[in-house]
């Protein structure tokens with residue numbers, strides 16, 4: 001039995017409110033670099049070289065930097081490339097991981113633990129370690145400068161297998177029993193019964209995977225050697241190298257490179273949190 | 284005949300058929316594990332024992348490349364820089380992520396709390412290349428925001444990325460900023476999953492907040508903490524975008540990390556064989572670190 | 587319309603034998619109840635018939651065709667689960683239609699069938715709701731509907747009423763009975779509730795540790811339990827059971843314990859295995875509480891002196907507990923004649939209704 005005294009409770013509420021304000025201040029500080037780069041993207045060249053520093057751009061309608069950016073380099077193509085690669089790898093890795101996750105969570109077969117450990121250990125090895133041999137493999141089959149080559153390391157993600165297995169283990173077996181009796185094959189069970197029930201995990205996976213694929217750099221740098229196969233990240237670096245010290249232009253390109261991810265995050269962030277929380281509960 | 288083959292493949296009984304289905308569902312994953320991991324690893328090992336030429340086939344040279352790499356200063360310098368960067372970044376990232384997660388958890392769901400959480404998470408959305416540019420501009424000695432702030436407090440300006448001794452800590456700042464939100468989210472998911480009953484019980488037993496933290500929160504958060512540690516150490520050890528975009532390894536190689544070393548060896552100097560040795564070194568380091576973490580951290584799980 | 591047969595069916599999980607050598611025949615249109623305590627293998631048996639679980643050995647036949655290796659979907663059975671297992675992300679309508687959709691039926695036919703079943707079960711107003719928005723009873727009816735809509739050969743029920751409160755359970759029990767009388771589909775029903783079993787079953791199968799203990803109509807099971815286990819399990823309050831010795835005097839047989847001696851009528855001897863009735867053997871004597879009465883008619887023959895221990899008013903009847911010598915008995919009587927605890931009185935027994943079991947308690 002806990003007896004809480006009114007003023008003790010009040011003190012706690014004060015404390016929590018105080019903490020909330022502190023966290024808001026620090027949260028705002030976290031945003032300052034982002035805000036700063038957005039502001040810079042709207043400034044003109046003389047403005048950024050002004051001392052002392054001015055915070056706000058003279059006009060928020062100054063889109064010259066963005067216009068120039070697209071004029072100088074095919075950023076439209078970069079975006080198209082990044083999106084294509086992200087979509088290919090998203091579809092492939094989700095499909096593969098859902099299948100494996102279901103097998104691990106709901107089907108009995110021999111050596112299950114062994115296979116799971118195998119996949120889990122791949123999860124622990126970063127892709128960067130394997131860039132070199134993978135590049136040589138791609139070169140041998142002629143996938144350098146191709147979308148499949150760009151997407152190759154992302155076609156499968158061990159993390160997805162792990163996430164979906166965690167989630168699906170939490171789904172009661174009776175749903176699957178019922179579906180089996182209702183005449184559904186394993187694939188149909190997966191499609192009609194399991195997938196709708198793991199939507200939070202799917203959303204979490206899509207965000208994380210998309211983010212990973214969109215933000216990749218080393219692999220596309222190595223594999224997309226021609227300019228028309230640059231992804232946004234590679235294009236951003238190429239552009240910045242070309243316009244060294246033109247920070248208004250670089251800022252514009254940087255801001256634009258973040259926007260797609262930001263949109264996805266804003267759209268799905270509720271699911272991301274929910275998905276992570278649920279996989280945590282079940283772990 | 285066809286039917287017989289079909290049956291013998293699928294097995295006769297329901298159970299056999301179902302377990303075949305399991306293997307079938309696993310097949311694509313295993314295919315890619317082979318393609319992404321097993322073949323490249325073997326290839327890398329073969330490469331490390333060979334002399335690589337662009338057109339001619341590989342030529343076995345034994346440990347020659349290992350000797351070349353392990354006796355070169357560049358490799359060891361890149362490695363020690365990377366370790367320095369990791370040791371600097373990871374503990375701070377995780378500690379501050381834990382503090383933020385605990386604070387946000389303590390505040391609990393209320394009006395605007397999702398927004399505050401999003402503030403901390405927002406930097407995660409940016410690619411590390413974008414992060415590099417955002418901060419290079421922040422760090423700019425003449426026009427950067429940070430020196431402006433220092434000036435406001437009558438402090439001497441700092442050279443940040445342009446100084447041999449400050450470049451790695453400056454990169455760490457970028458890294459911590461960009462990773463904090465992700466770790467916080469993972470840790471928060473763990474906190475949310477802890478049943479309040481434990482705290483109630485501890486309070487009845489007379490534990491204070493500090494006791495609860497050490498005896499309940501940390502042990503029950505172990506899974507998430509291990510995950511965050513593993514991921515962060517891995518991410519830091521393979522850091523590449525930040526120095527590549529922000530400093531190109533400079534000034535005077537002071538920020539040339541191991542992956543950058545591998546990249547340049549392989550793709551700029553065309554010495555694939557030596558790069559393969561360095562890759563293996565990174566691989567082994569990651570293996571050791573992961574194994575150590577498992578050894579130290581997972582012991583606490585079974586209390 | 588179909589028959590189901592289990593022939594020497596066994597099931598083990600690893601080394602744990604859960605069902606052993608079950609032989610069972612269910613005739614067309616029959617309502618068969620598997621009854622037994624928790625963990626005796628009822629669900630496992632049912633799941634083997636459904637194809638959700640494999641048999642370790644033995645055959646399962648539907649319409650005399652071995653279906654051991656058929657997938658559940660090819661067996662044309664339907665099952666109602668204890669927790670209903672309604673798909674939480676589908677509306678009632680979609681839940682009902684799912685089985686038909688999986689069988690690639692035409693959309694118009696599906697709609698027709700779904701509506702028909704919905705009418706029958708009074709679900710029409712709930713069609714667009716999701717399972718989480720339904721009460722327990724409604725969920726149960728949707729689960730029933732999902733099974734019925736496919737017009738399967740066999741219905742399987744795994745304790746479908748056990749998650750409901752007592753009133754609803756009784757109500758749905760009679761609804762279920764009416765439905766069965768209307769549809770006449772072969773049904774196998776698992777429960778550990780003997781009242782459910784008694785009211786619903788054409789025949790009851792009493793199970794114990796994975797083995798069949800007795801098969802019979804509710805009447806047979808109640809009036810003629812084959813084993814001590816069945817006698818104990820069926821009937822509430824439980825049958826009075828006491829260890830007694832068999833005594834043969836001339837051609838009559840008596841059961842004795844201390845100075846109590848009960849004569850056994852011919853009818854009982856005829857339906858009892860003679861090997862139990864060897865002179866001097868120890869057996870269990872059982873008599874149901876309803877077959878004991880307070881003897882105040884002055885008929886001294888076959889009356890025992892008893893001492894009242896407790897009376898409990900049940901409503902129309904009274905449950906009394908009393909001792910004869912040092913044996914305690916319970917009886918259900920219509921009138922306790924004001925006898926209170928400690929009082930001495932006389933009881934009579936309907937000796938014809940005595941049961942004799944070989945094994946002792």
Ligand SMILES: Nc1ncnc2c1ncn2[C@@H]1O[C@H](COP(=O)(O)OP(=O)(O)OP(=O)(O)O)[C@@H](O)[C@H]1O
Nearest residue numbers: 599602604622623624625626627628629630631778
């Ligand atoms: N998948 C399984 N693996 C191992 N043992 C199992 C499995 N399923 C059931 N059992 C065991 O088999 C025995 C019988 O289980 P079953 O579910 O058939 O009992 P039941 O008669 O339906 O009981 P209840 O009335 O509690 O539902 C139990 O001891 C149970 O622990």
Ligand SMILES: [Mg+2]
Nearest residue numbers: 628629630744
């Ligand atoms: Mg059961």
